[in-house]
Amino acid sequence: MADVVTNKTISPAAPKHAPSHTVANIKVVAPPAELAREPLVGNQRSIGWISDAIAGVAEGKTPMWWWMAFVPSVILMTTCFTMIVYLVSVGVGVWGPGHPVMWGWAIINFVWWIGIGHAGTLISAILFLLRQKWRTSINRAAEAMTIFAVMCAGIFPLIHIGRVWLGWWLFPIPNSNGIWPQFRSPLMWDVFAVSTYFTVSLLFWYMGLIPDLAVMRDRAKTTIRKFAYGLFSLGWTGSNRHWSNYEKAYLILAGLSTPLVLSVHSIVSMDFSVSQLPGWHTTIFPPYFVAGAVFSGFGMVLTLLVPLRRLLKLEDIITVRHVELMCKVTLATGSIVGYAYAMEFFIAWYSGNPYERYAFINRAVGHYAWGYWIMIGCNVITPQLFWFKKIRQNMMIVFILSIFVNIGMWFERFVIVVISLHRDFLPSNWGFFRPTWVDILTYLGTFGLFFTFFLLFLRFVPIIAIGEVKAVTPQADPHHPLGGAKEGGHH
Amino acid sequence: MAETPQVYGIVAEFETPAAAMHAAEKVRDTGFRKWDVFTPYPVHGMDKAMGLKNSKVGWFSFIGGVTGYTSGMLMIWWMNAVDYPIIIGGKPMFSPFGAFPPCYELTILLGAFGALGGMLFLNRLPRLHHPLLRNRRFALVTHDRFFVVIETADPKYSETETRKLLESLGSKHIELVEE
Numbered sequence: 001m002a003d004v005v006t007n008k009t010i011s012p013a014a015p016k017h018a019p020s021h022t023v024a025n026i027k028v029v030a031p032p033a034e035l036a037r038e039p040l041v042g043n044q045r046s047i048g049w050i051s052d053a054i055a056g057v058a059e060g061k062t063p064m065w066w067w068m069a070f071v072p073s074v075i076l077m078t079t080c081f082t083m084i085v086y087l088v089s090v091g092v093g094v095w096g097p098g099h100p101v102m103w104g105w106a107i108i109n110f111v112w113w114i115g116i117g118h119a120g121t122l123i124s125a126i127l128f129l130l131r132q133k134w135r136t137s138i139n140r141a142a143e144a145m146t147i148f149a150v151m152c153a154g155i156f157p158l159i160h161i162g163r164v165w166l167g168w169w170l171f172p173i174p175n176s177n178g179i180w181p182q183f184r185s186p187l188m189w190d191v192f193a194v195s196t197y198f199t200v201s202l203l204f205w206y207m208g209l210i211p212d213l214a215v216m217r218d219r220a221k222t223t224i225r226k227f228a229y230g231l232f233s234l235g236w237t238g239s240n241r242h243w244s245n246y247e248k249a250y251l252i253l254a255g256l257s258t259p260l261v262l263s264v265h266s267i268v269s270m271d272f273s274v275s276q277l278p279g280w281h282t283t284i285f286p287p288y289f290v291a292g293a294v295f296s297g298f299g300m301v302l303t304l305l306v307p308l309r310r311l312l313k314l315e316d317i318i319t320v321r322h323v324e325l326m327c328k329v330t331l332a333t334g335s336i337v338g339y340a341y342a343m344e345f346f347i348a349w350y351s352g353n354p355y356e357r358y359a360f361i362n363r364a365v366g367h368y369a370w371g372y373w374i375m376i377g378c379n380v381i382t383p384q385l386f387w388f389k390k391i392r393q394n395m396m397i398v399f400i401l402s403i404f405v406n407i408g409m410w411f412e413r414f415v416i417v418v419i420s421l422h423r424d425f426l427p428s429n430w431g432f433f434r435p436t437w438v439d440i441l442t443y444l445g446t447f448g449l450f451f452t453f454f455l456l457f458l459r460f461v462p463i464i465a466i467g468e469v470k471a472v473t474p475q476a477d478p479h480h481p482l483g484g485a486k487e488g489g490h491h
Numbered sequence: 492m493a494e495t496p497q498v499y500g501i502v503a504e505f506e507t508p509a510a511a512m513h514a515a516e517k518v519r520d521t522g523f524r525k526w527d528v529f530t531p532y533p534v535h536g537m538d539k540a541m542g543l544k545n546s547k548v549g550w551f552s553f554i555g556g557v558t559g560y561t562s563g564m565l566m567i568w569w570m571n572a573v574d575y576p577i578i579i580g581g582k583p584m585f586s587p588f589g590a591f592p593p594c595y596e597l598t599i600l601l602g603a604f605g606a607l608g609g610m611l612f613l614n615r616l617p618r619l620h621h622p623l624l625r626n627r628r629f630a631l632v633t634h635d636r637f638f639v640v641i642e643t644a645d646p647k648y649s650e651t652e653t654r655k656l657l658e659s660l661g662s663k664h665i666e667l668v669e670e
Contacts, residue, residue, distance in 0.1 A: 047531060048635035172570060180570035184582055189592035196596040200603045207607055218630040234617035238632045240541055242614040243533040248546035249610035253603055260599045267592055471532040478509040478534060
């Protein structure tokens with residue numbers, strides 16, 4: 001690392017509107033090498049380069065790989081809708097659930113998808129409040145992931161109720177019976193939590209997008225693009241009076257989203273823990289669900305962004321350091337999940353409750369033990385590999401491990417829903433669960449829905465928060481020598 | 492249109508945030524009222540350099556949140572305890588604890604709408620047209636340039652004096668923008 005920054009031109013790539021900031025002769029003593037952090041944007045890219053690199057993804061000719069991913073996604077999405085039409089027209093009997101496993105794949109998939117969403121909110125809100133500047137490179141894509149994952153999640157509770165056309169009874173809307181929703185039920189709380197979560201995530205995401213849509217508007221070449229981006233950027237000019245209100249609103253939304261995201265999976269867990277069933281009726285569920293949700297969500301963020309940074313040539317913005325930090329969050333939350341599994345077992349023994357004890361022994365050695373051990377393998381062992389820097393820095397291994405996390409968290413919900421339900425208090429009540437082809441195709445179909453939306457997002461919207469990444473570069477800080485101050489100690 | 496176009500204001504371009512902030516401090520100290528700085532990203536410290544007060548968005552969000560919480564509590568109490576009471580599990584018809592989770596969510600929901608709506612209201616957005624957005628050079632504001640704009644509506648505005656001031660602050664590109 002150079003000791004002195006002098007006359008350095010900070011635009012190695014020479015983009016279209018190449019800014020030629022030559023910096024005056026200022027001596028800046030660099031921090032000692034062991035204290036220096038890797039910069040958040042690699043290769044000292046200029047702020048103009050950041051616009052070009054990120055907005056460029058959504059401009060120009062649609063690449064071939066995009067079509068190769070989009071067409072199968074649309075086919076899968078159509079499969080999902082076809083399965084839903086089949087389910088609604090024939091009835092829930094086409095699915096696997098039946099006595100005693102009345103909650104089957106629908107609820108597993110619901111919890112799995114909504115859990116994935118939680119990483120997006122953690123990155124956009126909690127890391128913002130904690131002033132983690134590295135979040136700026138990943139928050140936009142992670143928030144988009146949240147929204148699309150919650151859409152996939154939201155399908156399942158709606159279609160699993162049997163008579164889908166009466167789904168609106170879940171909302172406090174006057175109906176012909178004159179009866180109201182029963183607000184003492186956690187299922188009702190869930191309706192409010194999930195719909196609020198979706199709405200607030202969408203508002204937060206859209207507000208973050210406004211300045212970046214203005215970037216797209218100002219770069220647009222065709223009339224349609226000028227009109228569309230112009231409309232959705234709401235006439236944003238970059239006025240500092242506007243930024244002032246904008247930043248305050250952003251802070252408030254981050255402050256509101258933080259308790260929101262903690263409450264959503266807590267309430268989802270109460271759908272289970274408020275009941276009396278052994279394996280569900282535990283007080284550890286809310287924090288354990290939230291940690292698991294963040295864990296699974298970071299798994300999905302890594303699955304999406306590790307290939308994308310390469311494919312879209314954004315390695316200077318989503319750097320290896322970013323991937324490493326995400327791996328560390330995965331390690332931390334994965335360890336909490338592992339601790340929760342151990343604590344569940346301990347309490348099952350310590351409580352002295354024979355039903356509880358049986359429920360947990362049955363998980364480990366019963367009919368569905370394979371599901372339990374897949375869960376342990378993927379969720380307890382996999383994240384521990386992230387202790388090693390060599391593994392965190394190897395993108396191929398990170399990608400593979402992130403898929404294990406996704407699989408493991410699906411099986412966690414399988415363990416909770418199916419294994420707990422198939423053995424309750426009375427042996428005469430016991431049974432088995434087997435998914436049908438409709439269950440399986442509906443679940444696979446939601447991937448089509450997710451990826452269709454995600455690919456459209458990649459193609460039309462800046463996938464990284466352009467303005468926010470600009471703001472964390474050294475040259476964006478007016479007090480930093482690269483900010484072009486003519487003299488030090490300004491203001 | 493035959494009528495001569497009105498001048499909206501004078502636009503001075505700067506290449507670095509430090510130069511724009513320095514200019515903002517001078518413009519603030521000169522006593523201008525109808526002026527603004529335009530930047531590609533929120534510049535840390537610019538509010539102080541412009542002499543802006545703390546944003547009022549918080550009030551909108553607060554009112555939204557209070558509305559959400561109280562209307563939630565009232566709604567649940569009225570629905571489950573007044574309009575159609577049903578005994579379930581021997582629980583009370585209304586308890587603030589059972590009603591809390593939906594009200595908590597409504598607090599956040601309306602608080603969030605208050606924050607976004609308040610931001611848009613205070614910024615007078617959305618607006619379909621702005622004189623500056625017609626200026627080709629100004630489009631660089633979302634790329635990598637910084638602009639100081641002083642409106643002709645400002646009582647201290649004078650075409651020659653204001654231009655001189657902005658030139659003295661180091662702007663290399665100054666132009667007038669029509670209404």
